[in-house]
Structure formats: structure tokens, C-alpha cells
Amino acid sequence: MLNETAVAVLEQSSATEPEKRIRDRSATERAILKAAKNLLAEEGFQNFGINAVARRAGCDKQLIYRYYGGLDGLVEAIGTDLGNWVKDRIPEDAGGMFLLTYGDLMERLALLFLEALRDDPLMRRVVAWEVSENTEQVKRLSEARSKSLGQWLDRMRGSLTPPKGIDVAAVNALIFASIQHLVLAAAAGGQCAGLVLKNNKDWEKAAIALKRLVRGVYG
Amino acid sequence: MLNETAVAVLEQSSATEPEKRIRDRSATERAILKAAKNLLAEEGFQNFGINAVARRAGCDKQLIYRYYGGLDGLVEAIGTDLGNWVKDRIPEDAGGMFLLTYGDLMERLALLFLEALRDDPLMRRVVAWEVSENTEQVKRLSEARSKSLGQWLDRMRGSLTPPKGIDVAAVNALIFASIQHLVLAAAAGGQCAGLVLKNNKDWEKAAIALKRLVRGVYG
DNA sequence: ACTGTTACTCACCGATTGGTGACAGACCGG
DNA sequence: CCGGTCTGTCACCAATCGGTGAGTAACAGT
Numbered sequence: 001m002l003n004e005t006a007v008a009v010l011e012q013s014s015a016t017e018p019e020k021r022i023r024d025r026s027a028t029e030r031a032i033l034k035a036a037k038n039l040l041a042e043e044g045f046q047n048f049g050i051n052a053v054a055r056r057a058g059c060d061k062q063l064i065y066r067y068y069g070g071l072d073g074l075v076e077a078i079g080t081d082l083g084n085w086v087k088d089r090i091p092e093d094a095g096g097m098f099l100l101t102y103g104d105l106m107e108r109l110a111l112l113f114l115e116a117l118r119d120d121p122l123m124r125r126v127v128a129w130e131v132s133e134n135t136e137q138v139k140r141l142s143e144a145r146s147k148s149l150g151q152w153l154d155r156m157r158g159s160l161t162p163p164k165g166i167d168v169a170a171v172n173a174l175i176f177a178s179i180q181h182l183v184l185a186a187a188a189g190g191q192c193a194g195l196v197l198k199n200n201k202d203w204e205k206a207a208i209a210l211k212r213l214v215r216g217v218y219g
Numbered sequence: 220m221l222n223e224t225a226v227a228v229l230e231q232s233s234a235t236e237p238e239k240r241i242r243d244r245s246a247t248e249r250a251i252l253k254a255a256k257n258l259l260a261e262e263g264f265q266n267f268g269i270n271a272v273a274r275r276a277g278c279d280k281q282l283i284y285r286y287y288g289g290l291d292g293l294v295e296a297i298g299t300d301l302g303n304w305v306k307d308r309i310p311e312d313a314g315g316m317f318l319l320t321y322g323d324l325m326e327r328l329a330l331l332f333l334e335a336l337r338d339d340p341l342m343r344r345v346v347a348w349e350v351s352e353n354t355e356q357v358k359r360l361s362e363a364r365s366k367s368l369g370q371w372l373d374r375m376r377g378s379l380t381p382p383k384g385i386d387v388a389a390v391n392a393l394i395f396a397s398i399q400h401l402v403l404a405a406a407a408g409g410q411c412a413g414l415v416l417k418n419n420k421d422w423e424k425a426a427i428a429l430k431r432l433v434r435g436v437y438g
Numbered sequence: 439a440c441t442g443t444t445a446c447t448c449a450c451c452g453a454t455t456g457g458t459g460a461c462a463g464a465c466c467g468g
Numbered sequence: 469c470c471g472g473t474c475t476g477t478c479a480c481c482a483a484t485c486g487g488t489g490a491g492t493a494a495c496a497g498t
Binding site for chain 2: 044045046128129130131132133134138139142146147149150166167169170171172173174175176177178179180181182184185187188189191192193194195205206208209210212213215216217
């Protein structure tokens with residue numbers, strides 16, 4: 001990539017010059033991070049490595065070592081980005097709606113989370129990564145993500161009091177676990193436990209079932 | 220491994236001769252399959268390759284190509300084994316119990332499935348594999364698994380009629396999805412969505428929450 | 439214009455990967 | 469005894485991996 005532009009410059013520059021991006025460290029850093037995120041989102045964590053990222057970023061892998069301290073640092077940077085995931089991807093104005101009960105809230109949050117996860121391939125890969133490996137890299141990703149998720153839940157809860165006599169943490173963990181696995185399985189194979197999940201109609205059924213599940217516990 | 224025994228034999232055989240296993244095709248096939256399953260269960264699908272399997276089986280990788288047609292065939296053999304998973308790992312006598320309602324049944328099945336999955340590292344790796352990759356190998360594994368799971372559900376349902384007005388397939392998919400993700404996340408990082416899952420007490424809480432969830436929809 | 443720093447590239451390293459062809463020895467039928 | 473088949477071993481291949489040291493080109497300060 002970069003070579004082509006450089007060569008083009010040497011050859012007195014042919015017609016188009018697509019973004020030179022020479023000797024601009026911060027721009028290169030951004031390009032690397034972007035390349036890493038796109039690569040992870042599209043290819044998954046299987047082929048996620050120094051060489052592949054450098055190849056996609058169109059720069060030498062040495063720069064990844066220099067600017068991010070290797071793959072670990074790069075993953076950490078991704079994790080930092082991911083800390084703002086809920087803030088970036090999920091509308092916060094749900095508090096302004098008529099959420100009278102804890103059940104109202106959880107139903108809404110569950111549906112929002114389902115949709116957001118369904119629309120974000122990067123986040124899906126990260127979640128899949130979390131349940132597949134246990135390296136230090138992944139641990140950090142996982143922590144950042146669950147922390148930000150927990151804060152989101154707290155923030156949205158506001159002054160609503162959860163029902164007594166129910167282990168809310170455990171029940172909510174199960175609910176969000178079901179959403180995550182459903183979306184992951186669907187993204188991977190188009191179905192989950194025999195339930196086909198491809199077109200919007202399929203997903204509408206799943207959403208209804210999810211509502212029923214939430215309403216079952218929280219009324 | 221095998222070299223050591225061979226050398227020992229050439230050296231007029233020292234004291235112990237741990238299972239010679241020479242020139243016995245079916246035994247070698249079994250050893251390879253066993254090695255593959257153990258490797259997958261212990262190391263995960265990340266480092267699951269021809270070389271690693273051959274190394275663990277103590278034979279040349281060429282034999283894997285000859286006897287199984289490469290990794291694909293080997294994975295398929297594992298999948299065939301996995302087709303009997305529910306039969307092997309989950310007691311079938313639950314039908315003889317007092318399961319009066321569909322809710323009784325699903326609660327029992329959910330708990331059985333949770334426990335069985337928790338106790339089987341190989342199956343956990345396979346499930347994690349399913350949501351992480353979409354190769355032909357994994358597809359076959361996934362199909363065999365979900366098919367056998369579906370048959371199990373049908374078999375256990377017996378003459379019990381599911382409640383009307385509920386999309387049982389979708390709800391059950393969500394329930395089993397929650398179990399799978401919970402167990403996977405716990406096995407990977409010891410927690411799921413902030414809920415710590417390490418000792419038996421933690422799991423007891425999760426089981427209670429699971430019951431509540433099932434009872435919520437199915438009464 | 440000289441100098442030093444910054445941004446970047448390149449060439450190479452050892453290790454490991456999936457895959458293949460050639461070979462050696464045990465066994466069996468003639 | 470010989471010849472062929474079966475089982476298993478070994479040596480080698482190109483490709484890729486993560487990682488490093490050395491070198492080059494562009495810029496800034498003086």
C-alpha cells in the first residue's frame with residue numbers, strides 16, 4: 001500500500017494520490033489501531049497477529065512494536081476503545097421514557113443490548129475471544145467490557161429499586177449471557193440450538209421470546 | 220514416546236516396556252482419536268493442529284492423513300463421538316420422575332445440561348469453537364451437536380404438551396444459550412457479566428437464578 | 439549547511455506450521 | 469524362499485509466524 005504511493009511519488013506521481021500519510025506519527029498510530037480493529041472484526045482473533053495487522057495498516061510491523069509495545073499494547077488500546085462501547089453504541093435517552101418498573105427497564109436494556117451487539121462485529125469477536133482464551137490480553141479486554149457494562153446497568157437503573165428476594169446479579173448475568181450466546185451463534189452459523197436466526201423475522205421472534213423471559217422473572 | 224520404547228527394544232529391552240503398540244492399526248487409530256480429544260479439551264482449538272495431535276499421540280502425522288484423511292476427518296470423527304454426548308453424559312431416568320408439567324421438565328433439563336456442560340471440558344471447547352469460527356469442520360460439529368440436543372429434548376418431552384401461545388423453540392434456545400455462555404465464560408475467566416463463578420456456592424446461586432428464569436416463563 | 443532526532447523500511451533470524459514423497463521393517467500368501 | 473501389502477518413520481518442502489538490529493529518509497534546531 002504505502003510502497004505503491006511512494007513509488008508513484010518517485011515516478012513523478014501519476015493521476016491519483018490516495019492519502020500520502022508520510023511521516024505523521026499520530027496518523028500512523030490511528031491507522032494501525034483502525035487496521036487492528038477492522039482486522040479483528042472481519043477475520044476474528046484466529047488470524048490476528050502482528051504481521052496481519054501491519055499488512056493491513058500498510059506499514060512495517062516494527063512500528064507496532066514502537067508505538068504500541070507489540071500486540072499486547074495494541075489489544076489494550078482496543079480495550080480502551082471498547083470501554084466506551086455502550087456509551088457510543090447504545091442510546092442513553094431510555095431514562096427519559098416511561099420506565100415505571102424494574103421489569104420495564106430490564107426489558108428495554110436487554111433489547112437494546114441485543115440490537116447493539118448484533119450490529120457490531122468487533123464486539124462480537126471480542127466476546128467470542130473472551131470465552132475461547134484465557135490469556136492476559138483477553139482478561140484485560142474482558143474486564144474493561146464487563147466493568148463498562150456494569151456501570152451502564154447501574155446508570156440506567158437510576159432510582160429504580162430491583163425486586164426483593166431475587167438474586168438480581170445472577171438473573172441478569174443469565175439474561176445477558178443468553179443474548180450474547182444467541183448473537184454469537186447466529187453470527188457464526190446462522191442459528192442457535194436449532195433456532196434459525198437469519199432474517200429480521202427470525203430476530204423478531206427471538207426478541208419476543210427474550211421479552212417473555214425477562215417479564216417472566218421481573219413481572 | 221514411541222521412539223523411547225523402540226530404542227529400549229533395540230537395547231535388549233530394559234526393565235519396563237510400557238505398551239508397545241506396534242503395528243496395530245486400530246489401536247493407533249484409537250490413540251490418535253484419544254489424543255485429539257484430549258488435546259482439544261485441554262488446549263482449546265487455538266493450537267489444535269496436525270503436528271500437535273501427532274506429537275501427543277506419539278506417532279507420525281502421516282498416519283493421521285492416512286487413517287483419517289487429515290484434520291478434517293479427525294474432527295469429523297470427534298463429531299461422531301459427540302453425537303452421543305447427551306446419551307453418555309446425562310442420565311435418562313429423569314422421565315421416571317414426577318415431571319407433571321412442562322415447566323418441571325424444562326427446569327430439570329436445564330439443570331442437567333448445566334451440570335453436564337460444566338463437567339465436560341471437551342464439549343465446552345467445541346461450543347466455544349462453534350461461536351468463534353465458521354469453517355466446514357466446525358459446521359459439522361455444530362450440526363451433530365444441535366441435532367443430538369434437539370433429539371434429546373424431544374425424547375425427554377415424551378407426551379408432555381408445551382404451553383400454548385409461547386414460542387417454545389425460541390424460549391428454549393435462549394435458555395440453553397444462557398447456560399452455554401455462562402459455563403463458557405466461567406470456564407474461561409471465572410465469571411460472567413460480573414457474576415463470579417468459581418466455587419460450588421457461586422454455582423448454586425446461578426442454578427437458583429436459572430430455575431427462576433425457567434419457572435418465570437413456564438410456570 | 440551541519441547535526442541530531444524522529445519516522446519509517448528492510449533484511450534477516452529461529453521456530454513452527456501444514457503437507458508430501460521416499461523409505462524401512464513387519465506380516466502374509468504364494 | 470520370494471514378492472507384495474500394511475504399518476510406521478523420517479527427511480524435507482514452502483510458507484508463515486513473532487521478533488530484532490541495522491540502515492535510510494525526512495524533518496527541526498541552531
